Amino acid sequence: MLAVIDTTVWHYVAFIGAVLLFVVLDLFVFHRKTHAITFNNALMWTTITVVLALMFWGWIWWKYGKIPGNEFIAGYVIELSLSMDNVFVIALIFGYFRVPNAYQHRVLFFGFIDALIMRGIMIAIGVAIVTRFHWVLYGLGAFLIFSGLKMLFSQEEGVHPERNPVIKLAQRLFPVASQYDGARFFTRLNGRFALTPLAIVLLMVETTDLIFAIDSIPAIFVVTQDPYIIFTSNIFAILGLRSLYFVLVGMIEYFRYLKYGLALVLVFVGVKMFIEIWHIQISTGTSLRIVLGILVVSIVASLIAARFDPHPHPPEEPEPPEKP
Numbered sequence: 001m002l003a004v005i006d007t008t009v010w011h012y013v014a015f016i017g018a019v020l021l022f023v024v025l026d027l028f029v030f031h032r033k034t035h036a037i038t039f040n041n042a043l044m045w046t047t048i049t050v051v052l053a054l055m056f057w058g059w060i061w062w063k064y065g066k067i068p069g070n071e072f073i074a075g076y077v078i079e080l081s082l083s084m085d086n087v088f089v090i091a092l093i094f095g096y097f098r099v100p101n102a103y104q105h106r107v108l109f110f111g112f113i114d115a116l117i118m119r120g121i122m123i124a125i126g127v128a129i130v131t132r133f134h135w136v137l138y139g140l141g142a143f144l145i146f147s148g149l150k151m152l153f154s155q156e157e158g159v160h161p162e163r164n165p166v167i168k169l170a171q172r173l174f175p176v177a178s179q180y181d182g183a184r185f186f187t188r189l190n191g192r193f194a195l196t197p198l199a200i201v202l203l204m205v206e207t208t209d210l211i212f213a214i215d216s217i218p219a220i221f222v223v224t225q226d227p228y229i230i231f232t233s234n235i236f237a238i239l240g241l242r243s244l245y246f247v248l249v250g251m252i253e254y255f256r257y258l259k260y261g262l263a264l265v266l267v268f269v270g271v272k273m274f275i276e277i278w279h280i281q282i283s284t285g286t287s288l289r290i291v292l293g294i295l296v297v298s299i300v301a302s303l304i305a306a307r308f309d310p311h312p313h314p315p316e317e318p319e320p321p322e323k324p
Helices: 009-030 039-064 066-096 101-132 136-153 165-173 197-220 227-255 258-278 284-308
Strands: 186-189 192-195
Touching (some): 009 101, 009 227, 039 066, 066 101, 066 197, 101 197, 136 258, 197 258, 227 284, 258 284
Antiparallel strands (some): 186 192
16 A cells, blocks of 8 residues: 555645636636637647646655655656547547537536546545455456457447437436527527537536546556545646647547557556556556656657558548439
């Protein structure tokens, strides 16, 4: 069991308060008016969130020492890298529902607020279980190996809202408008309270984050079981995910092999967790270097492939027009 740093409830209150202040300023001051996010603006905010994460890493290192510092930065890199696959799925969701660019930032903002609550609950439950039943880590390791192999060999892509139980429940409980009503999630339809398509998109993004959290949160247990480090590294990762989406969305075709790199990261993390049954341990620093190495190789391979084959998938032939 790795060491747990000495924190109180006020550490969590201060951290959550600072994060909420940041996102409130983001939505109600810097992005008060609904507008499309430009690449330069997204790159600036991505840089800010990364710098904030590095500053927090420095504070952890200074306050609690080298080992917690290494655990935080390793956890942050693992969570951020696994979150990148979420970016591509979100792009598919926005494309499937034809979400106007001006509304996408609003969806990601409220998706982050819900993710903050959801991940906090999942981390608290996970830490409590692992603390009481350490053998659960070996089961999580096997689960991550399975998830990584499934991602590695799975060919299915696309958005399937008809399979989403949350979407089906929402459509059963409330009428859904066929047209967007600006950036609103709720509207009136024939005098009745109704959901807009943007609300359905938000539910899709939230359930997608839940699915990815099931993989990413167990992965960080490989470097630490400290709830404060797990929580803060997770939040910093998804905090940067909102702006990172607008940076990467126009370059998705250049990262065709990143999925396989992320799958190998999951497999490696699962193996590292599982082999502790035989008291075989890989240091946090070594784990971080291996994860970064896998990501760099997959990104470089993607860029090289994109240079020589800019169109990996041939365009689909248009369907023949219906006969009159």
